[in-house]
Amino acid sequence: MKATGFGFEIRDRDEEARSGRLATPHGVVETPAFMPVATYGAVRGVAAGDLRALGAQMLLSNTYHLHERPGEDVVDGLGGLHGFTGWQGPWLTDSGGFQITSLADRVRIDEEGVTFASPLDGRRRTLTPEGVVAIQEALGSDIAMVLDECQPPDAKAPAASAMERSLRWAERAAGARRRKDQAVFGIVQGGVDAALRRRSAQATAGLGFDGYAHGGLGLGESEGSRADAIREANTALPAEAPRYLMGLGRPVDLVDGVACGIDLFDCVVPTRHARHGILFTSRGELRIRHARFQRDDAPPDPDCDCPTCQQHSRGYLRHLLQTGETLGARLASIHNLRFYLRLLERVRAALAEGTGRFADLRSELHRVANTTAD
Amino acid sequence: MKATGFGFEIRDRDEEARSGRLATPHGVVETPAFMPVATYGAVRGVAAGDLRALGAQMLLSNTYHLHERPGEDVVDGLGGLHGFTGWQGPWLTDSGGFQITSLADRVRIDEEGVTFASPLDGRRRTLTPEGVVAIQEALGSDIAMVLDECQPPDAKAPAASAMERSLRWAERAAGARRRKDQAVFGIVQGGVDAALRRRSAQATAGLGFDGYAHGGLGLGESEGSRADAIREANTALPAEAPRYLMGLGRPVDLVDGVACGIDLFDCVVPTRHARHGILFTSRGELRIRHARFQRDDAPPDPDCDCPTCQQHSRGYLRHLLQTGETLGARLASIHNLRFYLRLLERVRAALAEGTGRFADLRSELHRVANTTAD
Numbered sequence: 001m002k003a004t005g006f007g008f009e010i011r012d013r014d015e016e017a018r019s020g021r022l023a024t025p026h027g028v029v030e031t032p033a034f035m036p037v038a039t040y041g042a043v044r045g046v047a048a049g050d051l052r053a054l055g056a057q058m059l060l061s062n063t064y065h066l067h068e069r070p071g072e073d074v075v076d077g078l079g080g081l082h083g084f085t086g087w088q089g090p091w092l093t094d095s096g097g098f099q100i101t102s103l104a105d106r107v108r109i110d111e112e113g114v115t116f117a118s119p120l121d122g123r124r125r126t127l128t129p130e131g132v133v134a135i136q137e138a139l140g141s142d143i144a145m146v147l148d149e150c151q152p153p154d155a156k157a158p159a160a161s162a163m164e165r166s167l168r169w170a171e172r173a174a175g176a177r178r179r180k181d182q183a184v185f186g187i188v189q190g191g192v193d194a195a196l197r198r199r200s201a202q203a204t205a206g207l208g209f210d211g212y213a214h215g216g217l218g219l220g221e222s223e224g225s226r227a228d229a230i231r232e233a234n235t236a237l238p239a240e241a242p243r244y245l246m247g248l249g250r251p252v253d254l255v256d257g258v259a260c261g262i263d264l265f266d267c268v269v270p271t272r273h274a275r276h277g278i279l280f281t282s283r284g285e286l287r288i289r290h291a292r293f294q295r296d297d298a299p300p301d302p303d304c305d306c307p308t309c310q311q312h313s314r315g316y317l318r319h320l321l322q323t324g325e326t327l328g329a330r331l332a333s334i335h336n337l338r339f340y341l342r343l344l345e346r347v348r349a350a351l352a353e354g355t356g357r358f359a360d361l362r363s364e365l366h367r368v369a370n371t372t373a374d
Numbered sequence: 375m376k377a378t379g380f381g382f383e384i385r386d387r388d389e390e391a392r393s394g395r396l397a398t399p400h401g402v403v404e405t406p407a408f409m410p411v412a413t414y415g416a417v418r419g420v421a422a423g424d425l426r427a428l429g430a431q432m433l434l435s436n437t438y439h440l441h442e443r444p445g446e447d448v449v450d451g452l453g454g455l456h457g458f459t460g461w462q463g464p465w466l467t468d469s470g471g472f473q474i475t476s477l478a479d480r481v482r483i484d485e486e487g488v489t490f491a492s493p494l495d496g497r498r499r500t501l502t503p504e505g506v507v508a509i510q511e512a513l514g515s516d517i518a519m520v521l522d523e524c525q526p527p528d529a530k531a532p533a534a535s536a537m538e539r540s541l542r543w544a545e546r547a548a549g550a551r552r553r554k555d556q557a558v559f560g561i562v563q564g565g566v567d568a569a570l571r572r573r574s575a576q577a578t579a580g581l582g583f584d585g586y587a588h589g590g591l592g593l594g595e596s597e598g599s600r601a602d603a604i605r606e607a608n609t610a611l612p613a614e615a616p617r618y619l620m621g622l623g624r625p626v627d628l629v630d631g632v633a634c635g636i637d638l639f640d641c642v643v644p645t646r647h648a649r650h651g652i653l654f655t656s657r658g659e660l661r662i663r664h665a666r667f668q669r670d671d672a673p674p675d676p677d678c679d680c681p682t683c684q685q686h687s688r689g690y691l692r693h694l695l696q697t698g699e700t701l702g703a704r705l706a707s708i709h710n711l712r713f714y715l716r717l718l719e720r721v722r723a724a725l726a727e728g729t730g731r732f733a734d735l736r737s738e739l740h741r742v743a744n745t746t747a748d
Contacts, residue, residue: 077671078687078689084687311423
């Protein structure tokens with residue numbers, strides 16, 4: 001089944017890159033788009049109203065984490081993710097498979113699903129493909145993800161068997177859908193093996209999802225093999241469906257993804273780096289805790305329009321991070337999120353301007369990434 | 375000397391309580407006023423713009439902490455406290471004597487000043503009455519406090535000798551002033567001994583400060599002996615000068631202070647309690663982490679006009695604090711600060727309305743303090 005209230009319209013193209021409009025029951029997302037990560041239904045230190053002001057369009061929350069705390073029944077009772085958090089725009093929920101295997105203890109994966117000991121209370125829980133659909137239906141996200149078996153590139157087990165199991169899980173997830181107003185995206189797996197990726201994409205596309213994600217990337221593979229894996233899968237995915245690159249990454253990863261025809265991104269990098277004092281700027285990464293910024297009265301990024309750069313100096317931001325004041329992480333997160341959101345605004349504008357402008361922007365980002373801000 | 379650009383005009387009176395206008399070079403403060411505490415030049419997780427929106431008028435920062443990090447020369451070079459932090463309204467700086475004796479190691483107090491091992495690098499530093507004036511002049515606060523020797527009520531050393539030394543230090547501080555655009559407040563000491571308080575107030579008033587603080591209270595004495603100590607000192611202080619009760623306290627402590635003729639307050643309670651999930655509400659204290667709020671979709675305080683109560687439920691706020699999301703501490707701090715600032719707005723309005731209205735408000739606060747919010 002396909003969800004109602006959704007639509008994806010491609011607007012501008014430049015080689016494989018494309019811009020478009022993704023309609024959801026909670027509003028339209030201009031693509032390519034970056035989704036700030038709100039694991040527990042909140043972006044670290046940044047409220048829904050702040051995110052709107054920064055230009056966020058869709059947020060990502062995590063099924064596994066919300067299932068653990070406060071529980072999907074609590075979220076459902078408080079108005080679903082939209083009512084619970086106050087973010088009334090679109091929500092995408094990650095299925096949690098990746099988080100379980102990274103965070104939980106005594107993880108066992110078998111045909112039924114993923115069994116693990118909760119880090120909260122040590123009790124064993126099992127998440128199944130059907131259960132993960134039901135949890136996300138209770139959370140009320142606009143876009144749900146299927147449960148997949150995610151393997152890092154250096155995994156001992158053959159990528160083929162994890163990929164094939166993910167396909168069987170995807171079919172069970174597709175059959176478990178009850179809500180008509182929630183889109184579900186399938187996830188392509190298969191590591192960086194071209195044949196596996198193509199096979200996974202073909203079979204996932206055959207299940208008729210509302211969109212498709214590229215999973216299991218950004219885990220150590222080279223940029224080139226990642227791009228190859230995405231392109232290989234894209235040949236087998238319906239061109240008119242939205243494509244989502246899960247969990248990546250740095251600004252250059254985003255423009256590289258757009259160049260491969262990606263429409264949606266999410267990543268914790270902007271907020272995590274912010275907490276560690278690493279700011280993304282128009283002139284490269286700026287490690288704001290460095291002593292040379294102590295007396296610097298310039299804004300963190302002179303070219304940035306965010307509230308932090310409008311109101312505060314590098315010296316003050318450095319001081320806040322040095323003294324552990326939580327305001328420092330908040331102000332830095334606001335800046336980095338705005339940098340990411342504005343980067344995607346620039347990508348969309350470049351694609352609208354015409355052939356070659358996106359390539360110019362991509363080159364600029366790569367050039368900046370290889371320099372260090374003064 | 376008296377500072378220029380300052381003035382204090384008493385507007386309404388009701389018994390000993392009074393409202394007024396305290397003019398500073400960075401704006402007027404309507405009194406009685408509560409100053410949010412920005413120890414390191416930032417209120418925990420709440421930026422200058424947020425504080426303006428909440429109705430804050432004057433902030434308090436700490437001389438000792440800013441001297442340690444980033445150093446008063448850095449603050450001075452970045453535009454003083456106003457330019458450094460972005461809070462362009464009035465600033466008051468605490469002298470740091472109380473913080474040193476609570477936080478530093480190997481503290482030795484002698485006639486010269488306070489010598490201690492810095493918790494940052496272990497190096498020994500000495501703060502003198504003259505040095506503390508110079509640091510605050512570099513910080514550029516609107517109101518500076520003299521260095522005093524603060525003694526808890528259970529101190530072994532006689533309160534009289536600490537009080538007498540504080541007087542000698544106050545005289546040295548008064549003689550060390552260079553800036554004409556910075557007010558300096560003296561601090562009355564003497565514990566809860568009526569004779570010592572009166573003697574301290576008389577001698578401090580004799581030095582001709584711009585305002586006077588009641589120090590060394592809120593450290594375990596009874597409410598009654600605290601009120602007696604304040605009243606005893608007030609009889610010896612110039613009635614037309616502003617009076618500041620340092621470091622107190624809960625909402626009832628504020629209205630009790632106003633009833634004794636206090637004009638200025640500061641306290642970390644609203645932000646510290648917020649981080650621990652204790653909210654001040656029109657119906658009493660609410661321990662938001664309690665399980666019974668898990669599914670509660672009511673605002674934290676239905677009578678509150680703060681952004682947290684306008685946009686978020688008790689259930690969401692509880693969830694954020696339970697999961698350690700820093701947004702929880704921020705939203706709770708915003709609420710508690712607004713509760714305090716609005717409480718003082720109500721106090722000023724009651725004093726303007728006429729005799730007896732402030733007593734009604736004070737009774738209401740005491741009644742609420744003895745109940746627990748549902």
